[in-house]
Amino acid sequence: LAMFPRSSVCRLGWRSVRLSRKATRAAASAQTLRRYSTDVCERDRSLFGLLFDIDGVLVRGRTPIPAAKQCFRNLVDGDGKYKVPVVFVTNAGNSLRETKAEQLSHLLEVEVSADQVVLSHSPLRVFTQFHELCVLVSGQGPVVEVAHNVGFKNVVTIDMLREANPLLDVVDHNRRPKDMIPPSKDLPPIDAVVLFGEPVRWETNLQLITDVLLTNGRPGNPVTSLHYPHIPVLACNMDLLWMAEAKNPRSVFQERCDH
Template sequence: MKFLRNLSRVLPGSDSKKPKFGIICDIDGVITRGRNVLPAAKAAFNKLCDERKKLKVPIVFVTNAGNCLKSTKAGHLTNWLELNFSQLGKSMKPIDAIVLLGEPVRWETSLQLIIDGLLSKGYAEMPPSAVQYPHIPILACNMDLQWMAEASMPRFGHGAFLTCLEALYKKISGMDIIYSALVGKPSEITYYYSNNILISLAADLTTYPQRLYGIGDNIFTDVYGANLYEKYLHEKPGAHSSPSARVLDTIIKQEFTETQKLPESCCSILVETGVYSRKEDQKEHSNLDHNPRDFQPTHEDLKPKYIVKDVLEAVELIFELEKFH
């Protein structure tokens, strides 16, 4: 099974004033609602382009929607925004493990087969006399409990599927699923990877992106993820407590080079065109826990730095903060 990173890139055009920042942008609820392009999206990207329709700011699209190939998603973005997007990201080789990319169509069948594999250490055709624990490695990504499509209310995401899987495995085995890794938003690993992509995009610029701006519509993935990475950047190496941060510590120790400089900050910007709506009574939802099981956010972790109406206002805000035009 291949592990696909849903990231697309656009090459920035030349400009007399080089940006010292990069943008990490969600897609569903920010650029589109299902197959419908949000009105502010084209205006926002026109603002990001120069007179030749070349992007003048390095930007990476990061989506937890694992329902299509990178090339397909890049094609969608090209058609939606009328810009030339290219894909980036390598695939991992198959491994003896369970890799979960996104919610399936038939949940009951997938839940049964995955639990069979976990209980039997991968030998489901030979029923074990006892539960095999610890189980074979299981890696999961794209942990959104909900996401926004054309419907008026949010839809179940892969996080809902993982919640069902965790509960069923616990009921049957009496033990907790152990994730070997959790990636995708809000994992810090995803933002580190995105930062490296932005550095490669900005190779012709005078400086690497010193500040990142994460634009999204979901408090529990986009805002939480950007804030987690912001916290990671300001903590001492090795002092991180979250499981994904400890995995990132190992990754950085193994592969960090001078061309992979960490940014100074990662600023979260929440838009109101998707899962989040300011019209709702937020007090009513303040005690709800939509976070992945292995992530334990504080109130501050879920608090966006800025809240704006849509992606156009987000881009205008970034330009104002950066004094970039």
């Protein structure tokens, strides 16, 4: 066996001690970092959340996308509670948040509350300058309830406007007055138009909204001059196309109103 001088042995021993100390410090640092990262994750868990678009991402029409169910199984714990905050956003606007939450709960097989749902008309809650005005609402479904739910106090529907002015909606011959012309009913002047979503009878909505805009909110009056700017139109959904379960995109009412 080769013999090393005592000085060489001392130097080798000191290097070993130094390397050992470095390794110990590195291990301790790594452990501290892991513990710190875990603490940060636990502390900031409430600051992290997920926003999910609904149509085309989680469902197509009323059909859930297969991977969506598995995704939400991973997002809830054994008690069905979300591991991180989750909010659902959609351009749909012809329903209440409670109704949409029930639909999502059924389709995704997880509990969804109304507070987790943001619809296209949800931002109207902050348009408080319009809440006391008389607004004409267009769409389908519970439009009056939706309008009251987001803060509007004085609501006129397309059907109310048509019944008050029966000669304005004459495209459908079956809905024209048959005998004597009924007198128009008094409605308050319309201060703004709110488009919640797709109407069923496009021709009726387009005609009456046009009448309201041309007459500055008094559709029973003749057009004497063009008012510009016209009364405000609050369009909740600005998408130009939508699909749902169809093979090709659908055109939207808002696009026709712009023209």
